[in-house]
Amino acid sequence: MTEEHLQTMGQQLGRRSWAEPWKIKMVEPLRMISREERLRAAQEAGYNTFLLRSDDVYIDLLTDSGTSAMSDRQWAGIMLGDEAYAGSRNFYHMEAAVQNYYGYRYVVPTHQGRGAEHLISQAIIKPGTFVPGNMYFTTTRLHQELAGGIFVDVIIDEAHDPANLHPFKGNIDLEKLERLFKEVGAEKVAYVSLAGTVNMAGGQPVSMANVRALRELCDRYDVRIYLDATRMMENAFFIQEREPGYSDKSIAQILKEFCSYTDGAWMSAKKDNLVNIGGWLAVNDDDLFQTLSNLVIVYEGLHTYGGMAGRDMEALAIGIEEGVQDDHIRARIGQVRYLGELLTQWEIPIVQPVGGHAIFLDAKRFYSHLPQDRFPAQTLAAELYIDSGVRSMERGIVSAGRDPETGEHRYPKLELTRLTIPRRVYTQAHMDVVAESVKAVFDARHQATGLRMVFEPKYLRFFQARFEPF
Ligand SMILES: Cc1ncc(COP(=O)(O)O)c(C=O)c1O
Numbered sequence: 001m002t003e004e005h006l007q008t009m010g011q012q013l014g015r016r017s018w019a020e021p022w023k024i025k026m027v028e029p030l031r032m033i034s035r036e037e038r039l040r041a042a043q044e045a046g047y048n049t050f051l052l053r054s055d056d057v058y059i060d061l062l063t064d065s066g067t068s069a070m071s072d073r074q075w076a077g078i079m080l081g082d083e084a085y086a087g088s089r090n091f092y093h094m095e096a097a098v099q100n101y102y103g104y105r106y107v108v109p110t111h112q113g114r115g116a117e118h119l120i121s122q123a124i125i126k127p128g129t130f131v132p133g134n135m136y137f138t139t140t141r142l143h144q145e146l147a148g149g150i151f152v153d154v155i156i157d158e159a160h161d162p163a164n165l166h167p168f169k170g171n172i173d174l175e176k177l178e179r180l181f182k183e184v185g186a187e188k189v190a191y192v193s194l195a196g197t198v199n200m201a202g203g204q205p206v207s208m209a210n211v212r213a214l215r216e217l218c219d220r221y222d223v224r225i226y227l228d229a230t231r232m233m234e235n236a237f238f239i240q241e242r243e244p245g246y247s248d249k250s251i252a253q254i255l256k257e258f259c260s261y262t263d264g265a266w267m268s269a270k271k272d273n274l275v276n277i278g279g280w281l282a283v284n285d286d287d288l289f290q291t292l293s294n295l296v297i298v299y300e301g302l303h304t305y306g307g308m309a310g311r312d313m314e315a316l317a318i319g320i321e322e323g324v325q326d327d328h329i330r331a332r333i334g335q336v337r338y339l340g341e342l343l344t345q346w347e348i349p350i351v352q353p354v355g356g357h358a359i360f361l362d363a364k365r366f367y368s369h370l371p372q373d374r375f376p377a378q379t380l381a382a383e384l385y386i387d388s389g390v391r392s393m394e395r396g397i398v399s400a401g402r403d404p405e406t407g408e409h410r411y412p413k414l415e416l417t418r419l420t421i422p423r424r425v426y427t428q429a430h431m432d433v434v435a436e437s438v439k440a441v442f443d444a445r446h447q448a449t450g451l452r453m454v455f456e457p458k459y460l461r462f463f464q465a466r467f468e469p470f
Pocket residue numbers: 065112113114115137139140195199228230231267268269270279
């Protein structure tokens with residue numbers, strides 16, 4: 001075989017190949033069950049990938065949350081757990097890492113992101129006030145609504161168009177936001193809920209120019225900005241790559257500058273911070289910190305552990321330092337892009353540009369013959385699983401839930417199936433297997449008939465809803 005016939009991926013793309021900045025020290029065997037067994041498992045799970053047993057999954061792209069591989073340093077940190085009820089030394093390590101890399105003054109630990117969302121919503125939101133944000137996130141909006149807030153989407157319109165190539169589709173539309181300030185009165189706005197790399201939009205970033213201008217606008221109206229920092233390190237990579245003036249700055253420098261335009265942040269450390277469990281809240285305001293560090297005791301645990309074991313906080317402190325390294329983020333986003341490039345070459349509809357943590361299949365175009373209330377994205381997740389044991393998740397009408405006022409389904413413009421890539425877990429060969437499965441399901445797309453929902457829980461229905469073939 002000549003060199004022309006066999007080319008590395010780098011050669012095919014006209015560049016030198018890159019590789020992950022780590023090698024594998026421990027492995028976990030994978031098992032693929034037969035197609036008949038997968039069909040049965042899908043049926044038993046009500047065609048909801050959240051209800052599958054992970055033993056029945058081959059390549060698990062359900063989420064990047066809590067699924068990272070920890071490093072040898074993090075595992076060593078686990079052995080240094082100080083499990084004192086109060087004042088564990090691991091808390092102080094974690095606190096110092098958050099202060100050092102994110103730049104906020106005060107840190108409150110929580111068991112995971114939604115614990116932090118709960119506390120900040122309860123502490124700040126008064127019933128009937130507005131919470132504008134750059135597209136909703138499921139748990140974030142629910143906690144804001146449970147506290148009596150009214151969420152208002154103020155993301156730029158481009159974010160709702162999966163084919164639009166805007167480089168910062170996570171940006172806030174400042175005119176929409178100012179209109180809201182004027183319409184309802186800025187004093188009726190609890191805070192601006194800003195997210196880095198907007199999950200529901202396809203992992204799309206926010207630019208530094210946007211957050212800077214947002215700060216200026218909010219200062220004029222005396223409104224605070226709180227950041228969902230869950231994937232903010234990945235957001236920093238896109239700023240470094242795409243925004244003039246940032247190519248020579250490190251991810252760490254960009255992260256800190258971005259956070260400096262906000263008043264605080266909540267964090268699901270299960271993503272960027274490379275741990276399997278954990279979260280935190282960080283703020284600059286003394287009074288708010290007092291309220292939060294009192295509330296955390298009620299709902300999570302003492303203010304120096306907040307629901308985490310000492311060992312978890314140590315792994316988290318180390319994970320923050322590892323997560324912010326430029327070579328780590330480049331390889332992480334590079335792997336997501338590799339999968340995206342394959343699917344794009346094969347003309348499979350995905351959200352463009354490819355975002356930070358996942359490939360989002362555009363189920364509306366994929367199954368253009370299915371109406372949205374036959375749950376095309378849910379159907380696609382089920383079909384992928386049946387084809388190859390690859391587990392993905394729905395991010396469309398099921399995730400959007402019902403309007404609390406009318407009780408009707410919300411019909412989001414984006415109807416997506418998310419292939420989420422865990423950090424430091426899978427190889428390029430796994431990505432090839434995934435890509436081929438997506439292609440096989442795409443080739444058989446006309447046979448899909450959709451699903452009907454037969455069980456619907458009250459809150460966050462996408463986690464537990466059950467379906468049957470239509
Ligand atoms: C953007 C975003 N915010 C908040 C959360 C909630 O975090 P957790 O799952 O740790 O409760 C998630 C988790 O999926 C997320 O993706």
